[in-house]
Amino acid sequence: MRLATRTPKLAKRREAGISLREVMLVLAVVAVLALIFAYILMQRLDGAVGKQVDSELNRLSAALHRYKLDNRRYPTSEQGLEALLAVPIVEPIPNKWQGPYVDRPSLTEDPWGRPYRYQSSHAPPRFEIVTLGADNTAGGKGVNADISLVYQSDTLLD
Template sequence: MMKSKLNTRKRNLGQQQGFTLIELMVVLVILGVLFGLVVPNVTGRGDEARVTGAKTDIKTIENALETYRLHNSHYPSTDQGLDALVAKPSGNPEPRNWRGPYLRQKPTDPWGSEYAYINDNNNNFEVISYGADGQPGGDDLNQDISSNDTE
């Protein structure tokens, strides 16, 4: 009787324990459901972050433009552009009291394009990101983000 118990133990120790095919399939189905629910919710967040980043950048540029105006009594012209915030511009109107740089470098939007700058010469300006496609107009992620629209 003692010998049969030892033989049974040896056989049990020699057998490998593993997962059955059904157990593996159940785990794969559960992982598939989790990825199906989580991934779509996470992937859209990057696009939302870019839009928020562009709005934040525009506010920063607006603040730099206001400081430029306080020092020089006017905003840079459309021709001088946002470069006037990084290096002293030439041309009209001449910045007589330029104390920059007002920004460390010329800003680019979260999609890698330069911000557009328009000054109507009436001390009204607009800073624009043309969105993901870099073209005027568009919907969703391609929609323009303007200093006139941000609050």
């Protein structure tokens, strides 16, 4: 009889705690869920950076068009996007500069802190603004993809 009364107490004692195996299983499940969440978050952040670049390129394009309205030409490649912030010191120096044409200097930098690449030509009026993405090398996918905006007029007197 004594043996029968002691057995249930031992069984209850073993059931009361959590085994190491159960703790490890819970930690593994939490780690997998955290990895899935981090992957989804990174995908959304990459998309947000792409939208930010598109928005900045459109704002720079609008600023370049305002510059051209005042000065009858786009800044040269040598003058660069800095011509939107201050009167260029490289020829041709505009006589009717009414800037600054952008509201903050950081707008001339991509989300990774590097200056946007700018190229222009006068005849026909054309410009291109490019960022090489997070890896700063040509090509790539996702956050490393190159993003550019190209404007070219159909006429010589645009």
